[in-house]
Structures are given as structure tokens and as C-alpha cells.
Amino acid sequence: MRHTISVQVENKFGVLSRVAGLFSGRGYNIESISVGETLDPKISVMTIVTRGENQIVEQINKQLNKLIDVIKVQDLFDVDHVEREMVLIKIAPPQEQKAEVLRLAEIFRGRVVDSSPKTYTIEITGDEKKIEAFLELVKPMGVKEFVRSGKIAIAREKSKG
Amino acid sequence: MKVSGAEIVVESLKKEGVTHIFGYPGGVVLNLFDYLYDAKGIKLLLTRHEQGATHMADGYARSTGKVGVALVTSGPGATNTVTGIATAAMDSIPIVVLTGQVPTMLIGNDAFQEADIVGITRPCTKYNYLVKNIDDLADTIREAFHIASTGRPGPVLIDLPRDISAGMGNFNWPEKVQIRSYNPTVEGNRKMIEKAAEEIAKSKKPVIIAGGGVILSNASEDLRELAELTQIPVTTTLMGIGSFPSVHPLSLGMPGMHGTYYANMAIQESDLIVAIGMRFDDRVTGKISAFAPHATIVHIDIDPTSIRKNVHVDIPIVGDSKNVLTTLNQIVKAGQKTQWGEIRKAWLKQLDDWKELKPMCYRYSDTIIKPQFVIEKLYEATGGDAIITTEVGQNQMWAAQFFKFDKPRTFLSSGGLGTMGYGFPAAIGAQVAFPDKTVIDIAGDGSIQMNIQELATAVVYELPVKVAILNNRYLGMVRQWQELFFKERYSHSHLNTVPDFVKVAEAYSAVGLRAEKPSEVEPVIREALKTKKPVFMDFVIDWKEKVFPMVPAGAAIDQMMFDEEEPKKEARHKKLKAVK
Numbered sequence A: 001m002r003h004t005i006s007v008q009v010e011n012k013f014g015v016l017s018r019v020a021g022l023f024s025g026r027g028y029n030i031e032s033i034s035v036g037e038t039l040d041p042k043i044s045v046m047t048i049v050t051r052g053e054n055q056i057v058e059q060i061n062k063q064l065n066k067l068i069d070v071i072k073v074q075d076l077f078d079v080d081h082v083e084r085e086m087v088l089i090k091i092a093p094p095q096e097q098k099a100e101v102l103r104l105a106e107i108f109r110g111r112v113v114d115s116s117p118k119t120y121t122i123e124i125t126g127d128e129k130k131i132e133a134f135l136e137l138v139k140p141m142g143v144k145e146f147v148r149s150g151k152i153a154i155a156r157e158k159s160k161g
Numbered sequence B: 001m002k003v004s005g006a007e008i009v010v011e012s013l014k015k016e017g018v019t020h021i022f023g024y025p026g027g028v029v030l031n032l033f034d035y036l037y038d039a040k041g042i043k044l045l046l047t048r049h050e051q052g053a054t055h056m057a058d059g060y061a062r063s064t065g066k067v068g069v070a071l072v073t074s075g076p077g078a079t080n081t082v083t084g085i086a087t088a089a090m091d092s093i094p095i096v097v098l099t100g101q102v103p104t105m106l107i108g109n110d111a112f113q114e115a116d117i118v119g120i121t122r123p124c125t126k127y128n129y130l131v132k133n134i135d136d137l138a139d140t141i142r143e144a145f146h147i148a149s150t151g152r153p154g155p156v157l158i159d160l161p162r163d164i165s166a167g168m169g170n171f172n173w174p175e176k177v178q179i180r181s182y183n184p185t186v187e188g189n190r191k192m193i194e195k196a197a198e199e200i201a202k203s204k205k206p207v208i209i210a211g212g213g214v215i216l217s218n219a220s221e222d223l224r225e226l227a228e229l230t231q232i233p234v235t236t237t238l239m240g241i242g243s244f245p246s247v248h249p250l251s252l253g254m255p256g257m258h259g260t261y262y263a264n265m266a267i268q269e270s271d272l273i274v275a276i277g278m279r280f281d282d283r284v285t286g287k288i289s290a291f292a293p294h295a296t297i298v299h300i301d302i303d304p305t306s307i308r309k310n311v312h313v314d315i316p317i318v319g320d321s322k323n324v325l326t327t328l329n330q331i332v333k334a335g336q337k338t339q340w341g342e343i344r345k346a347w348l349k350q351l352d353d354w355k356e357l358k359p360m361c362y363r364y365s366d367t368i369i370k371p372q373f374v375i376e377k378l379y380e381a382t383g384g385d386a387i388i389t390t391e392v393g394q395n396q397m398w399a400a401q402f403f404k405f406d407k408p409r410t411f412l413s414s415g416g417l418g419t420m421g422y423g424f425p426a427a428i429g430a431q432v433a434f435p436d437k438t439v440i441d442i443a444g445d446g447s448i449q450m451n452i453q454e455l456a457t458a459v460v461y462e463l464p465v466k467v468a469i470l471n472n473r474y475l476g477m478v479r480q481w482q483e484l485f486f487k488e489r490y491s492h493s494h495l496n497t498v499p500d501f502v503k504v505a506e507a508y509s510a511v512g513l514r515a516e517k518p519s520e521v522e523p524v525i526r527e528a529l530k531t532k533k534p535v536f537m538d539f540v541i542d543w544k545e546k547v548f549p550m551v552p553a554g555a556a557i558d559q560m561m562f563d564e565e566e567p568k569k570e571a572r573h574k575k576l577k578a579v580k
């Protein structure tokens, strides 16, 4: 099963390496990891996407908790949450498909963030399904490269009542 | 008023109650050494290798329960501590290792004797620090000792750039430590403990497996109370040796790969396992899928990651063994009267039958020294009143099997990492803590050579450590595996030349003694114990001797091999005084 785990850590020197080292040292897989500051600049949040049997994921959660610099671990698997990822795609479509690429970008609410005589760079934000779907569609149209941000996620606020 | 970084470091150590540091100097720690030159109330012992220093700190910690401290220089000094740190990490031993580092402005430049020791030791420390600001020194040291000694203990490293120890800063000793992200769970969940008590009352065939956690949390008395109260037999893992008296009628000795027949049978037949401060190491469980097939498992451990890591657990209890056992005992005592003796009668009878059927034993010989005989004699000569350390290999297993321990913190052995070269420096560390106690390293001829240089340390500081070398001219445990599982192809396990250990001892101004016949064993031991100096006892033993019982790697723990080598009639089959 794939789990998205949100980890609050002390924003200290070496903390990313402690978390990454935990995964590599114990042979857990990481699909993506992204890190950023929070409201409190002393705290960062890492969003980690990992995959494994239940017992492994239970261990991952516990091992993360055990790290001295980890303040809080929240496995979002059973939690209602919002996920987003961003991808930047550089694409060099043949002349006759240029318009189609732009049309697709619009359908996906993407933006052209750079262009050159031969290429467009398009930014798409969304959940994983949306990003995968877009990549699928444009792949035959001359994708040169793309970069993904890795997922970030946040639990939904419970609505009252 | 500003004081030097070196002063802050040393005075902070003193605030933490440190009286002894094991160390080795070098360029970037000279300010620290200079301050130590005439510092009062704290003594640095100069070792002969930084690995030795970390093992000494470890032996000091295991024998006392206090935090052991090592201080070394940057680069090679720091990297030499890695094995000692990893050894302490695997066995949850509280030590603080201070390493020098190149000046802050040179870090990352491949400066002379620079090593990224914080990076190197990240996976084998509980936590580590690079101090970048002198004013953080006192807080860092306070935190380091707190982290090393609480929760599941472990090694902490503090990397000290030269400009930090050489510079000037403010010394404000923090009275309290508060780390918001570090709050080990000490009290067990009461509901779970109640459930455990119910299981104990229901069980017909319970076994306690006690590990190093019982010793680390000073819970031996509570363990004994539980076992006696509820009449549950106790098996102690290698790390748990000493947590329960080996001669107690409820003792089953050690389980696992070289465990006793009756401990392994008891586990396999049990309907309830109460695992306390142990982590189901593969050397204990053997084939996991066949481990304790009928048992409900209660697991008490302070480290949540130890629970359900490799075996299924029915009743997990995260907490300090001492706290949990105290509560459990209260609950059991307050509960309805149970005729414990009655309900356990059949089970205890079964265990006695197993003990009778296959006791721990070995073949005695009049002509050639058997290693087990040496250990028996060591036990007799000391009356068991000694701190025993071991190296790794057959020597370690024979020591665990044949010496008898009735007190915690008297058996120091590298269990998790299995570090050859651990025992001798660990013995020195223990002797520093207990100058008047008998401290004996039960060693192999291979292992002792891994830190033999520390004999100089023992001699210089007049530490009368005794080393019993079980000299089989082989990396015996390797040879045993090759004999049993590699068609007797003894690839690189014969040591060819073993030094003359008597002469080695003499060369260091220590005492060397040798026994070549069984009749010489006891006199050599008596002589050594009388001697007020470090002694190497060279016991020339039967190189063919193997450690039994043995569970082959990957087999279930009831699949034990026994010594079938010699025809029974040719040798006097000697039973040990029964471990009833």
C-alpha cells in the first residue's frame, strides 16, 4: 500500500539526511519526499510518499517517531486530506501539434511558464492522477524532459457538526 | 565572564558526574587536553587506540549504569571510534563520544585530518551533534547525556571544531533539559498490563524471555519477583544474562542458536511468552515463521520500533521494564488468589524432564584442556564474584553457557554487533569503575589480538584485569561453521602463528601464565587471581572443541545439533552440577 506521511521536524542541520538515511539504511522505499518551512521557522514539514506492507509502514511510522528531531508523524492514509504535486514539462511539439498542446494545457488548468521558438515549458499542479493523465496525453507530442516536485499534503479541517 | 570552550566542555562533563574519560590526543583537541592537564576531579586515561577508548567507555557504562565518555581527535581518531560506537548502539549502551573537528571555517575543505564523523556515525548513534557556536556547548553536552541515558539508551557523539574548544564563550549550565521532540514512553499502558496479567493467570505453559533491557532499567529484582510470584520459568538472552540468577530453579539459561535444549523447547512448546526488554534478535528466534508457534506474545519494551518488528505480538506494552514490571507485579498481587504452584506444576515438571534429558554438558578430558572446564574453574575460583567480559566467537558462547551469573552488570559482551576485540578494553573500563573487583575477559586467541595494545593501558594505570585466552589456534567459531557447513574446508580460519601470549604479557610488563594440561588450569587461575597486575592466562585448549547445542542458521530453534563426535564410551560424560 502507498502511504503519504507528513512529518514535522526540527529545522536543524542534517535533519533531511537523518530521515533519508533511515529509509535507505532500513531498505524502505521512498517514492517522493519534499521539505519546506512552516509558520514556525524552527519547524519544517516533510511529506514522504512510501509504499509497503502494513507491518512495514507501521515500522516506518514508528522509526520516524523515534528520530530525535521528529516532532510529529501523521500518516495520512486514513485521514481525509488534500494532496498536490507540481510538474514542469518541457515539450517540443511538431508544428501541427502546437495548438493541441496549448489546448490540453488549458484543459488541465496549466500555464505556459516559458517558451522558445521550438519549446514550451508548462506548469501543471494537481493531484497525482491529474499529473499522470496530462503526461500520458502529451508524451507522444515530443516531451523533452519533466521535473516533478514530489507530493505535498495537508489534512482537511473537520467541518463542524 | 567568558571562559574557554575547553573549560566549558570539561566543567560540563563534571556537572554530569563524569570522573573518568578514556581518550587519545591529536591536533584539534589539544586545548581540551591542555585543560585536562591539571583539571581536578576528572581523570583522562590514555588508551592505545581510539577503538579501545570507546569500548572502555562502554565497559564502564555497562558495569556501572552511568554514561561512559571517550575523547578523541578528528579524522583517523574519530573514524577509529566507529566500531565502538556501533557496538554500543546495537546493545543500547549509554556513551558520549567527543571528537575533535577541524576549525569551522575549514569544514568541507578536505582539510588535514578532516572526516565527516557526524555523517559517518549518523546511522550508528542515537543522536549526534556538530557544535557551531561556543555558547551552545553546555546545552549540547547536557542534552547529549540526557539522550544517551534515557529512553532506550545509546551512544551520542559530539563533534567539536578546534575553534570551538579553543575559543572563548559563556558558560551557563542549564539546570533542566527539555527536548520537545524527545519524550520516551516510560509508563506502560495500564489496560495492556492488565491484559498481560490475565494472560499470565490463564497460561498453562508460560515462559519469560528477559533481555538487556531488564538490566538497563535496573529491573532484575522486579523480574525475580514476577517469576517467583507466578512461577514462570525465565530464559535470559545473551544481553539479559545476569538479569536473573542462572542458578535459580526457574532459570532456563540462554535461548537461541547456542541456547540450552530446555530453553528452546520451552519456547517452542509455550502457550505464553512474556518478552521483557529484548528484541527478538534472529540469533534468538531462529526461523521466524516457526518460532513459538503456540504462544500468545506479550512484549514489553521501551522502544516502540522493537515491537512487531519481526514477530507478531498480541499484547504490546511500550514502557520502561522497571515501571511496567512494578505495575504488573502490583496487579498480580492485588488480583484474585491463584494457586500458582498448582497451575504450573505440570509445566515445571516438563521443564525438569527436559533439563534431565539434555543438560548443559561437555566431554571432560584428563589429557587435553576443554574450554568449558576452564570456565567452570574460573567460576569456582571466583565464587562467581567477578565481572566477566567476553570477546566474540566460541569463547563468548562458552562463557555465556558455563559461567553462572547471579547479578546484573556482571556479564559484558558485544551481543548485537558481535565485535571481536570488545572484551579486553571493556574489562579495563569495568576495572576502572571497580578497582577492587575481579574482572576477567574470557577471550579467544583471535579476538584478543584485535585490541591487545590496551595491555599497556592496563599496566600504566595498574588495572589488574585478567584475560583468560582460550587458545585454540583458530578463529574457532569460523572453523566450527566450516566443519559443519562447508565440508571441512578450513579457508583462512587457522591462525598459523599465534604469538606467545606469555611473552607478549611480559613484554608489556604484565604477567603471563600458561596451562597446557587440565591439571594446570586451576593453579594458573589461582596464581592469576592472586596477582595484583594484569595477567594473560594462556589456556592451550582442544582446538577441535565445538559449541553445542547449535541451531543451524535459518532452522527453527528446536532443530538443535548436539555433540555426537566421540563415541560415548571413550570419554567420561560429565554433567555439570545440574542447573535445576
Ligand SMILES: Cc1ncc(C[n+]2csc(CCOP(=O)(O)OP(=O)(O)O)c2C)c(N)n1
Residues within 6 Å of the ligand: B391, B392, B393, B394, B395, B396, B418, B419, B420, B421, B443, B444, B445, B446, B447, B448, B470, B472, B474, B475, B476, B477, B478
Ligand atoms: C571484528 C570482527 N571481525 C570478524 C568477526 C567474525 N568472527 C566471528 S567469531 C570469529 C572467530 C573468533 O576467533 P577467536 O577470537 O579465536 O575465538 P574462538 O571462536 O576461537 O573462541 C570471527 C572471525 C567478528 N565477529 N568481529
Ligand SMILES: [Mg+2]
Residues within 6 Å of the ligand: B444, B445, B446, B470, B471, B472, B473, B474, B475, B476
Ligand atoms: Mg580461537
